[in-house]
Amino acid sequence: MEQQNVVLEVRDLRVFYGSFNALRDISMEIPRYQVTALIGPSGCGKSTFLRCFNRMNDLIAGSSVQGQVLYRGNDIYAPTVDATRIRSEIGMVFQKPNPFPKTIYENVAFGLKINGYQGNMGEAVERSLRRAALWDEVKDRLNKSAFQLSGGQQQRLCIARALAVEPEVILMDEPASALDPIATLAIEELIRELCVEVSIVIVTHNMQQAARVSDQTAFLMMGGDRAGYLVEYGDTKEMFTNPRNERTEAYITGRFS
Amino acid sequence: MARASFDIHLHHLLDELMQLGGMVEKAIATSLQALKDRDLKTSERVIKEDDFIDQKRWEMEERCLELMATQQPMAVDLRVLVTILHISVELERMGDYAEGIGKISLLMGDEPPLKPLVDIPLMAEKASDMLKGSLDALVRRDTTEALAVCNKDDEVDELYDVVYRDLIELMIQDPANVQRATYLLWVAHDLERIADRATNIAERVVFMVTGKLTELNVSKY
Ligand SMILES: Nc1ncnc2c1ncn2[C@@H]1O[C@H](COP(=O)(O)OP(=O)(O)OP(=O)(O)O)[C@@H](O)[C@H]1O
Numbered sequence: 416m417e418q419q420n421v422v423l424e425v426r427d428l429r430v431f432y433g434s435f436n437a438l439r440d441i442s443m444e445i446p447r448y449q450v451t452a453l454i455g456p457s458g459c460g461k462s463t464f465l466r467c468f469n470r471m472n473d474l475i476a477g478s479s480v481q482g483q484v485l486y487r488g489n490d491i492y493a494p495t496v497d498a499t500r501i502r503s504e505i506g507m508v509f510q511k512p513n514p515f516p517k518t519i520y521e522n523v524a525f526g527l528k529i530n531g532y533q534g535n536m537g538e539a540v541e542r543s544l545r546r547a548a549l550w551d552e553v554k555d556r557l558n559k560s561a562f563q564l565s566g567g568q569q570q571r572l573c574i575a576r577a578l579a580v581e582p583e584v585i586l587m588d589e590p591a592s593a594l595d596p597i598a599t600l601a602i603e604e605l606i607r608e609l610c611v612e613v614s615i616v617i618v619t620h621n622m623q624q625a626a627r628v629s630d631q632t633a634f635l636m637m638g639g640d641r642a643g644y645l646v647e648y649g650d651t652k653e654m655f656t657n658p659r660n661e662r663t664e665a666y667i668t669g670r671f672s
Numbered sequence: 673m674a675r676a677s678f679d680i681h682l683h684h685l686l687d688e689l690m691q692l693g694g695m696v697e698k699a700i701a702t703s704l705q706a707l708k709d710r711d712l713k714t715s716e717r718v719i720k721e722d723d724f725i726d727q728k729r730w731e732m733e734e735r736c737l738e739l740m741a742t743q744q745p746m747a748v749d750l751r752v753l754v755t756i757l758h759i760s761v762e763l764e765r766m767g768d769y770a771e772g773i774g775k776i777s778l779l780m781g782d783e784p785p786l787k788p789l790v791d792i793p794l795m796a797e798k799a800s801d802m803l804k805g806s807l808d809a810l811v812r813r814d815t816t817e818a819l820a821v822c823n824k825d826d827e828v829d830e831l832y833d834v835v836y837r838d839l840i841e842l843m844i845q846d847p848a849n850v851q852r853a854t855y856l857l858w859v860a861h862d863l864e865r866i867a868d869r870a871t872n873i874a875e876r877v878v879f880m881v882t883g884k885l886t887e888l889n890v891s892k893y
């Protein structure tokens with residue numbers, strides 16, 4: 416991959432929870448303005464891996480990270496780097512929609528306020544809600560509580576909240592697993608629209624979703640020591656029609672034991 | 673195995689494909705025998721029975737679509753299903769060629785064939801072997817056997833050349849031969865097409881096993 420097309424690069428990444436080695440020796444590149452899916456059995460370390468991309472693991476007591484995570488060529492784990500700043504460039508959306516107990520408007524404005532945004536707040540909020548394909552549904556009730564929204568709308572609100580600070584990357588950890596099929600498809604469509612200007616890394620247990628939504632797919636598995644490792648990484652179309660590795664084949668055809 | 677029920681469906685589908693293959697094999701053999709024996713009744717029956725082949729092919733397509741919709745197969749499972757779908761179409765077309773030979777036989781009516789049939793039955797035999805070989809390769813997922821089928825296509829092409837030259841010669845010798853020579857040329861052409869479609873099946877088998885779609889033997893015709 417050419418360097419300017421790589422937004423994140425992981426080199427010999429290892430993650431520990433205390434003495435437990437949760438991820439071992441992962442090296443891979445995340446392409447810019449594409450959707451990268453992480454798949455693999457429960458407990459193989461997908462969420463752990465995802466959290467490494469914006470130093471969310473720092474918030475977990477006892478966890479430690481070895482190796483490098485380069486964001487636009489610079490190691491985000493370097494001692495001089497401000498983790499909060501990284502998290503505003505590399506946002507995150509979680510499995511369960513987690514809007515703040517505030518109004519719809521305030522949810523989106525939140526990050527901008529923290530960053531000391533100087534521009535027109537109303538416009539910025541509208542822009543983010545439009546990008547998250549939520550504007551038409553909420554424009555008449557911006558000052559109502561975010562909890563009034565449906566699960567699918569709440570998730571799009573969380574995406575709007577992440578988008579408001581103009582991140583370069585959005586990490587999504589099973590963003591549609593709590594949603595019905597229609598809300599799920601809405602999120603998937605949104606992901607495809609967003610990846611024109613945002614790089615997206617998504618963890619999903621839904622194989623069809625990974626196939627529909629991503630450009631690249633990485634398959635992780637755990638070894639005998641329960642440490643997760645990267646089995647295969649490549650073009651999504653290739654992975655789902657003709658994977659190179661037989662363990663990938665077994666997993667995606669549901670013949671995994 | 674987490675997907676036992678899907679595997680059972682897939683097995684059934686393969687069984688049905690083999691049945692369809694058997695029907696086509698029989699249609700080819702019968703159409704040729706009837707042509708040799710000048711048995712118009714049997715030729716007529718081959719033509720009628722092609723309806724069963726068509727029907728079976730439609731049923732198989734429906735089964736394949738059902739499985740795709742309900743099981744969302746991936747990777748090799750997806751390739752197997754798509755392969756079955758393609759092969760059922762190839763088989764159905766081969767059945768049409770057998771039907772075509774039946775129709776030519778009816779056109780020939782009471783007239784005896786222009787010359788004793790020697791190379792044409794040989795072509796039919798080889799084409800039929802190729803069909804059997806390709807289905808065998810499918811069941812065993814055997815790419816070596818699939819390649820052997822493709823190589824055999826050259827032999828059929830060579831025989832077709834011989835038949836073609838003989839018939840043209842007869843036409844030149846006596847223009848009165850043209851009509852009957854043309855009938856036999858059509859038969860030879862149908863057999864050449866059958867062999868060609870057997871190589872298509874073999875190519876599909878290679879695709880199913882390796883995930884790579886390549887033309888294995890470019891037929892002369
Ligand atoms: N905070 C933590 N403290 C200790 N161990 C943890 C912690 N978080 C995760 N682990 C362990 O690390 C391993 C990887 O967990 P992780 O949540 O990353 O897996 P996952 O692939 O996201 O699984 P799932 O698909 O179920 O969400 C597991 O063995 C898990 O028990």
Ligand SMILES: [Mg+2]
Pocket residue numbers: 461462463588618
């Ligand atoms: Mg997880």
